[in-house]
Amino acid sequence: MTTSPTSGATPPLGIAMIGHAFMGAAHSQAWRVAPHFFDLPLRPVMSVLAGRDSDRAQAAADRLGWTEAVTDWKSVLDRDDVHVVDICTPGDTHAEIAIAALAAGKHVLCEKPMANTVGEAVAMAEAAERAAQRGVRAMVGFTYRRVPALGLARDLVAQGRLGRIHHVRAQYLQDWIVDPAAPLSWRLDKDKAGSGALGDIGAHIVDATQFILGDTITEVMGTLVTFVPERPLATSHSGLSGTASDETGPVTVDDAALFLARFASGALGSFEATRFANGRKNALRIEVNGAKGSLAFDFEDMNVLQFFDGTEDSSTAGFRRIVVTEPEHPYVAAWWPAGHGLGYEHAFTHQVVDLVRAIAEGTDPAPTFAEGLRVQRVLAAVEASAESGTWHQV
Amino acid sequence: MTTSPTSGATPPLGIAMIGHAFMGAAHSQAWRVAPHFFDLPLRPVMSVLAGRDSDRAQAAADRLGWTEAVTDWKSVLDRDDVHVVDICTPGDTHAEIAIAALAAGKHVLCEKPMANTVGEAVAMAEAAERAAQRGVRAMVGFTYRRVPALGLARDLVAQGRLGRIHHVRAQYLQDWIVDPAAPLSWRLDKDKAGSGALGDIGAHIVDATQFILGDTITEVMGTLVTFVPERPLATSHSGLSGTASDETGPVTVDDAALFLARFASGALGSFEATRFANGRKNALRIEVNGAKGSLAFDFEDMNVLQFFDGTEDSSTAGFRRIVVTEPEHPYVAAWWPAGHGLGYEHAFTHQVVDLVRAIAEGTDPAPTFAEGLRVQRVLAAVEASAESGTWHQV
């Protein structure tokens, strides 16, 4: 537990959050909780929430704990009490909001995927680079980096405990639209979401594997598939699902994305992101095999990292089930005693902790928009490869 | 996610928390978070924190988010803005504080074990009964009941999915003092803690199994052991551990408690609570075998319940790994989508949700002090049995 409080004397850091659906709830919890467990150099203040519909925005602000609600996100850019713009809207709006916020001198935390197109992402990365010269920070919300087990995974690779990496095996398996009667939502609409499983969850395993390896994907070969091309229209578009109506509409994004990848180091990757893995709810799985050892992770058991140390005597070598709740593990000392596991939302808390510290220290928080752009290029290369049926450079 | 906010119009419920160590941090998080995810009929206000040392209490209040700090816990009983007294101190103080608070008309949430002796627990249960007649509520903090997987376990038993229960196998395995050099703390001092593994973690599996089965333990036979009877004195007594000094002192509580138990229904139980299970950090494990099916749980994988349905065709029967994150599961709808697991602290949030609702509805929250007394009697029977070497009635 922290040894000194984030007291009232700490300078405030005003936050404006744009959007208030699933991600808005997760980000709100992070801003609310972080200062009570981590010793922060700036004190986050949940100043204002922006949402298109006035009533729904106000209700969200009340429920999620924001002081005020507005309907025009642009209005928050003029406020002196807002230092950070936290973007939780669908991907098609990220570029406009982020670029404007950075131009207005606001630090930006942008949900992933950073953008719907490489073009947007390029513009965002350029805006972030310009802003950085003025001390304004930008960060992409690849939260899984902040799961302690994946932080430990990166540390072990960086320490050379795995040696040269041969294989990466990454899957992000969900099943929430395996039922053909599940209705259309904005996440199945290419205009809003940019892509389907590829950008929504595939982006996470691209970032997470590059993060763990400290390496970059240079070439991909993949395929996209839409198993159910037509679905009932939803009567309500909010949330992850909705109620189905009698009319149907086209699914314009991929249900699943599979691709092979080559990393700069020569490591070989196999990636799969799908919303059709029946029985798998949020199975983000990563296995890494190196010359000296291996790692395996499954988000369905998120407080555990499996580690095989190949330098052990073969009679006692085996995958170790490390319960990643020791004080030595990334972020863990701030929380509970060993064995008292964390949940999904804690990675969001760690994310704002890292952002607040970077802002205070005047350093770039990771992942930067440049890294977000790099992920976007991988996704675009997968799409191009799926189109052409050949390997594509990233 | 909740459909209506716990808005400013909701009547306030002022909370005073006594104590601010490990449990204080967990309870504070619960009070802070609950209203943002659950639709509560009363709005918890974190009014005042009481701690013996003025500076440390103030620092804790700042860090944990309490409006005010006081050093005299009795002072909170006179305040009109305090409706609930939340007791997070060591067990030797529970009876005095709880009885006084109830007498003062304050609702009480009391950490487990409810008391250090059966005598204290009897007095508390009587005080609670008197208070209930005046609409004042009392609840014991057996939080594991509020882990969704254990709530589901109880539901399945109550629905008859397991049939007649034959076996209960419960273990609570930790290893935090397996090192003989780990220093003495108040948890190893019988005067403060009442007992060791038995009361600290054994109490949890007694309550959890009785809760799941809807049954009571009637007879026990057990043994207590102290593997390391002498330890270095700690230079600081706060927290779970501390720094060791050169002097040593006696461990006056049990390091491990093992007992067999008979339930009223005829089910047979095997219980083990230990702080010496090397490599097990917080492994609260429960397995229940019935005539029609079985259940298994391990807190190290807390979002999962294993369920064997013996009425399945034997060619496809098998323990099902239920990921207990569906909206249908207890408490889960308020949180995240399926597969996005909860952590240790969420059970504390569920606890205050249940308490606030019971207060508003004018009903007794479970577990009552009468139930806490019943657990205390089981612990006392184990101690008596360990002394006499024979079976003891509860």
Add this chain to the structure above:
Amino acid sequence: MTTSPTSGATPPLGIAMIGHAFMGAAHSQAWRVAPHFFDLPLRPVMSVLAGRDSDRAQAAADRLGWTEAVTDWKSVLDRDDVHVVDICTPGDTHAEIAIAALAAGKHVLCEKPMANTVGEAVAMAEAAERAAQRGVRAMVGFTYRRVPALGLARDLVAQGRLGRIHHVRAQYLQDWIVDPAAPLSWRLDKDKAGSGALGDIGAHIVDATQFILGDTITEVMGTLVTFVPERPLATSHSGLSGTASDETGPVTVDDAALFLARFASGALGSFEATRFANGRKNALRIEVNGAKGSLAFDFEDMNVLQFFDGTEDSSTAGFRRIVVTEPEHPYVAAWWPAGHGLGYEHAFTHQVVDLVRAIAEGTDPAPTFAEGLRVQRVLAAVEASAESGTWHQV
């Protein structure tokens, strides 16, 4: 794989097997297979099978690969081509056969439990001791000792990798009579079987834990229960089950046995053997916690041993899933490459390998009848304790 054959030049070792049910099939497979994988100093010859019913014995001999069938087991003691008597009959006949065989100068392999009473076991141990002086060997069939993972477990304890042992947690869970309509068989008849779960499967965990720890149980406190005291009579008594008739009869043995145990070293044990653990088919589970490390095993994953090395840095410590199929592991080099697991029957093969080698080397094979007697005394102490409700010395 073996480097030199067990060729025809190797002196023969004639085997007579008494009984031919489940255990007969397992023993036959062992005698048949052992010489083709292990380099044996004597060549087992499957000479004669004895069974009470002539037709059934002949059919069994044909099916199981024995040269000849006889109905009078005593006749095999006079034969010069029989060197080993392998006893696979129910427990009530063990003493008579074993003592007669040893007196006739035949080496004896006796299935467990060694006897139905301590008295019989004492007589057998004395007979074995007398026989040993004449170079005649006797061995009890506690086959689980010969599962490679348990051999590795013993090695790790013996090497001090676990340090001082604090806890042993042993369960043998089956469910084959959880259905109250399952018919009576000889295994539910005290006269034939001696006891129920206690002797049939409880004996295995008593032997296995004493073997792994190199320690002995000195005191026990336990209880026995018969959940279903009356069952349909079987129309046929052979095999594990049979067809139920309309008449019923009493179950005269325990359905489950639970006991606590103290080892000579001070380690504390918790034991449970049951035929009522719905969904557990043959779950022999052992966990050992020591000052330096821990071990865990489950026969349902028999090629794996979990090992926690507490001397590891806490940031990477974790239970290692050792796949016990490396050539360095006990018995494994004779079989397949790493990762190509063994099955239930292989432990029987290892058993005859150890017996044949001991006979050739003129040493006592483990476990001796003295060790079998020691297990019998533990079982008897559990029964006495269940009767008196107090601790009993072994």
Add this chain to the structure above:
Amino acid sequence: MTTSPTSGATPPLGIAMIGHAFMGAAHSQAWRVAPHFFDLPLRPVMSVLAGRDSDRAQAAADRLGWTEAVTDWKSVLDRDDVHVVDICTPGDTHAEIAIAALAAGKHVLCEKPMANTVGEAVAMAEAAERAAQRGVRAMVGFTYRRVPALGLARDLVAQGRLGRIHHVRAQYLQDWIVDPAAPLSWRLDKDKAGSGALGDIGAHIVDATQFILGDTITEVMGTLVTFVPERPLATSHSGLSGTASDETGPVTVDDAALFLARFASGALGSFEATRFANGRKNALRIEVNGAKGSLAFDFEDMNVLQFFDGTEDSSTAGFRRIVVTEPEHPYVAAWWPAGHGLGYEHAFTHQVVDLVRAIAEGTDPAPTFAEGLRVQRVLAAVEASAESGTWHQV
């Protein structure tokens, strides 16, 4: 267990085995054991073993239990006491031996991969088709089909329990040459082995997935990699490894093969076969996701099949850990009681059981050479795809 023996009155079926390394040992065990557990219409006789080196062949025959050893495999084709030729040699010799044996009227069991080239496989399939018209049978040794858990998997798919199949995820992970100092063996020599991981273990997952789905792969896109292109020469070429010398030689096969696949039904597959997955010894893993349910298997836990029934109520749905040792499960009734698991070698026993029965019944045993050819075409398409960097039709 079997109810009637394979007695002496059963007509004999003479077997000649060509080759006697790892696979020779596994096949010998199968021929030896099968008649004692399964009721066979023909009685296998282990007549003759052929090996190039006279001394080594004789030693192998002695050790493995063959009546006779010869050095010229062609000589066995002229013998009247040989009815089956069992080919356990490296892949470059399969076509010649199999075609000659079939021409000589001998039934053939040929180890996988069936051949080193599609050309050879075509010739073999044609020879098998001609032979079949004369009642002579040919079978490829894809043994994993005969693991009971995979048989059950196929049954569940065939019964429609999974619905339309969306995803197949297949991995065969080993690590036996992850050490760059591991010496060259014939398995790393393209002339002898045809390919590396692709043909040796990739072939197994191609066959196993097609078998489970009852479907065929129509198109693939893949890559092959050789992580360690140069290795020490072995001083001895026998076995899986050997002793390294100072000289080195080129590795001419792939260390790992990754490919995406489309099945005729529209299912999407992801395949990976590697000898560089540190810590994975023989991890043949298959996961199948369908519209109604899912399956998962890992050979490191070979007696278990995971099954998710998506038609369950979501509050109790979960992957069921089916212990595939019930009498209802494929092949299991012949062996041990529930929970007493089988090992690697048992699949070989099941293989000869199916072959012997097909021979006696005059039906084609599966997998036929036509199916083996189909697998070979998939492997060739992967190689072509790896060359061209595009998708290839099978």
